[in-house]
Amino acid sequence: MKLEIDPHGREPSYLQLAALLRAAIQAGEIAPRDPVPSITYLVGETGLAIGTVRKAIGVLVDEGLVYTVPGRGTFVAGTRPD
């Protein structure tokens, strides 16, 4: 997964990252119930601060596209609730 963020882009970094992850999920690159890259991993890949990555994940959680399980990770939501 390519994760290129332009810190000087028109869109805020956290929205750019959210969009990239959203696109990957909707393209089927991550299957339902499969884990999204961890926050720590995303920090390393993107060069963003941990708070910024958290905010991006939060956007997708709010959209219902992913869900998080403390201590385990963040996962792609299924089409129907579990």
Next chain:
Amino acid sequence: MKLEIDPHGREPSYLQLAALLRAAIQAGEIAPRDPVPSITYLVGETGLAIGTVRKAIGVLVDEGLVYTVPGRGTFVAGTRPD
């Protein structure tokens, strides 16, 4: 408006603050289109950090109960969209 947060309570501080503000709004203590106390004011009143206060406001924004206008403030939403 009384804004007592228990930092050691069962609920996170930002949810406690969100609940207090929500209650005040629903009790009619702040009328639609009237401003909610500013983030800076709430920081001073509650003793919480600015990020925590912002998170509480964010909860109410997500609920559609209030809306924010940069440079002006945060306001109670009307029953119908403007």
Next chain:
DNA sequence: CTGTATTTGTTCGTATGTATT
């Protein structure tokens, strides 16, 4: 059962940018 590692959750603090008054 213990200890360690991983991951998310909460909270704090600071700086800079943008918008309004």
Next chain:
DNA sequence: AAATACATACGAACAAATACA
């Protein structure tokens, strides 16, 4: 120009839940 207020982004610490050796 200055003050006020929200937005974004950075960094750090600790807690809680989970997994595993």
